[in-house]
Amino acid sequence: MDDLDQLVSSLTPREENDEIKLYQNTVSVACPVCENPFDDLVVCKNEETSLEQIEPLDICVTVYEGSPLLFTHKHS
Template identity: 50%
Template sequence: MASVENIDEMKSYLTPREENEMTASYQNTTSIACPVCEESFDYLVVCKRPETSLSLGKVMNLCTVTNEDGRLFLFTHE
């Protein structure tokens, strides 16, 4: 599994899509492999707070990575 430092570096290769005070999302336009399952993922969603509400518009598979300060990284697979 990738370290959080590697995930933060990975974000520089992704396309930013939406950001607010609770979350930020990045689209994987270059087919980078998910650090959890090693399959290409569609979006990375970063939860900035320990308590975050998400509204998912469609059914998808999720892989997650959490770091020590409570940030949650969701890798979505459609």
């Protein structure tokens, strides 16, 4: 993962709070981990964050400048 700013410039911001930033992938950008389009990107702002899953997801994970990045893939 080379540049988070470049990646998120192609995504739609959906939510931001003290723990996360959530972006929706509305243009089918490829996941940098598995190279398949992902649904959402969750940028964790803290070292420890608890997330609730409301539907089954596959998740790819990488770290950018110390922040965990979660790329979600919804089940079809």
